Amino acid sequence: xxxxxxxxxxxxxxxxxxxxxxxxxxxxxxxxxxxxxxxxxxxxxxxxxxxxxxxxxxxxxxxxxxxxxxxxxxxxxxxxxxxxxxxxxxxxxxxxxxxxxxxxxxxxxxxxxxxxxxxxxxxxxxxxxxxxxxxxxxxxxxxxxxxxxxxxxxxxxxxxxxxxxxxxxxxxxxxxxxxxxxxxxxxxxxxxxxxxxxxxxxxxxxxxxxxxxxx
Amino acid sequence: xxxxxxxxxxxxxxxxxxxxxxxxxxxxxxxxxxxxxxxxxxxxxxxxxxxxxxxxxxxxxxxxxxxxxxxxxxxxxxxxxxxxxxxxxxxxxxxxxxxxxxxxxxxxxxxxxxxxxxxxxxxxxxxxxxxxxxxxxxxxxxxxxxxxxxxxxxxxxxxxxxxxxxxxxxxxxxxxxxxxxxxxxx
Numbered sequence: 358x359x360x361x362x363x364x365x366x367x368x369x370x371x372x373x374x375x376x377x378x379x380x381x382x383x384x385x386x387x388x389x390x391x392x393x394x395x396x397x398x399x400x401x402x403x404x405x406x407x408x409x410x411x412x413x414x415x416x417x418x419x420x421x422x423x424x425x426x427x428x429x430x431x432x433x434x435x436x437x438x439x440x441x442x443x444x445x446x447x448x449x450x451x452x453x454x455x456x457x458x459x460x461x462x463x464x465x466x467x468x469x470x471x472x473x474x475x476x477x478x479x480x481x482x483x484x485x486x487x488x489x490x491x492x493x494x495x496x497x498x499x500x501x502x503x504x505x506x507x508x509x510x511x512x513x514x515x516x517x518x519x520x521x522x523x524x525x526x527x528x529x530x531x532x533x534x535x536x537x538x539x540x541x542x543x544x545x546x547x548x549x550x551x552x553x554x555x556x557x558x559x560x561x562x563x564x565x566x567x568x569x570x571x572x
Numbered sequence: 573x574x575x576x577x578x579x580x581x582x583x584x585x586x587x588x589x590x591x592x593x594x595x596x597x598x599x600x601x602x603x604x605x606x607x608x609x610x611x612x613x614x615x616x617x618x619x620x621x622x623x624x625x626x627x628x629x630x631x632x633x634x635x636x637x638x639x640x641x642x643x644x645x646x647x648x649x650x651x652x653x654x655x656x657x658x659x660x661x662x663x664x665x666x667x668x669x670x671x672x673x674x675x676x677x678x679x680x681x682x683x684x685x686x687x688x689x690x691x692x693x694x695x696x697x698x699x700x701x702x703x704x705x706x707x708x709x710x711x712x713x714x715x716x717x718x719x720x721x722x723x724x725x726x727x728x729x730x731x732x733x734x735x736x737x738x739x740x741x742x743x744x745x746x747x748x749x750x751x752x753x754x755x756x757x758x
Contacts, residue, residue: 368694368741368744368745368748369741371690371691371694372694372709372713372741372744373713375698375709375710375713375714376713376714376716378691378694378695379604379695379710379714381691382691382692382695383607383695383699384604384607386613387600387603387604387607387613387616388600388603389595389599389600389603389620393617394595394596394599397595397599397620397621397624398588398591398592398595400621400625401588401591401621401624401625401628
């Protein structure tokens with residue numbers, strides 16, 4: 358029989374042996390080594406299984422969407438880079454992906470994190486939120502974001518100090534809008550979270566315009 | 573592991589043990605499954621790591637009676653799909669295309685001269701299929717999952733799984749015909 362016919366006619370047989378075929382070929386080198394397994398477990402232990410004991414960074418809810426967004430951020434060349442649709446304003450927009458958007462909506466989270474800027478001792482970014490939730494809800498979300506950010510930062514820079522010990526961090530929570538303005542608009546800000554370098558406490562400015570600070 | 577055991581092990585040490593068990597039981601399969609989507613070992617390892625992180629964080633949300641394997645696979649596949657839609661992947665793909673374009677023509681000729689055996693041709697053509705057909709073929713034939721289980725993992729009806737499987741096989745058959753003709757000059 359013609360080789361071509363043999364091959365095509367026996368495709369179903371071959372598919373039934375797919376595990377053997379792929380294991381012997383395509384997946385031959387795709388194995389989970391003991392060291393890689395340990396590395397994964399170590400990273401989990403570092404990030405969530407044995408978290409910092411600070412009261413401010415309790416970590417309760419699922420963060421996959423935030424993790425996803427922040428992983429995207431961290432994979433950009435570096436966080437000091439600012440890019441986007443407005444050169445003057447150094448605007449960085451990280452739209453969540455389709456699946457992420459669905460989850461974000463379910464969790465009533467923002468769909469965008471904007472204007473990330475970082476230098477050697479500061480990190481600031483803006484998170485757009487729907488303003489129909491209570492402030493406590495957003496406080497928890499910001500703590501989660503910062504916790505995940507810190508975890509990822511540590512994973513990327515294991516030899517550096519904790520993020521908390523290096524940087525003043527400010528997060529501006531602004532009202533959600535599908536087309537965010539290119540410039541930072543303080544009038545849009547609902548809540549500001551600020552954490553000074555070396556401090557474990559997040560200061561909450563619940564009324565940004567009157568500069569009222571609550572801890 | 574049964575859900576009852578998970579609920580009983582809500583402590584940190586218990587969760588750590590569960591994750592270790594999952595990694596041992598499903599780690600390599602998830603790694604390979606992720607590789608079938610992203611076709612890059614390093615990224616597949618990252619996806620495995622992210623999957624285990626999500627599994628840990630969502631452990632308490634697992635419904636009683638829910639199939640553990642399907643649940644973990646669904647998390648991993650969603651992460652693969654999110655990555656494939658990402659800007660990071662598009663940049664990675666572009667750099668690969670650019671790399672291929674600057675490869676020497678001599679090397680391409682050499683590659684063409686490599687005679688592949690039929691199993692290798694099957695594996696190559698399978699990995700060239702569109703993701704939606706490749707995933708059902710791999711989940712069905714490699715992972716030995718039923719149409720219902722695949723439907724649960726992918727969030728589609730078993731009937732859709734069946735038709736994708738049928739069409740995927742047809743595409744694979746066509747590809748094999750073309751590939752054999754190309755490799756053996758027939």
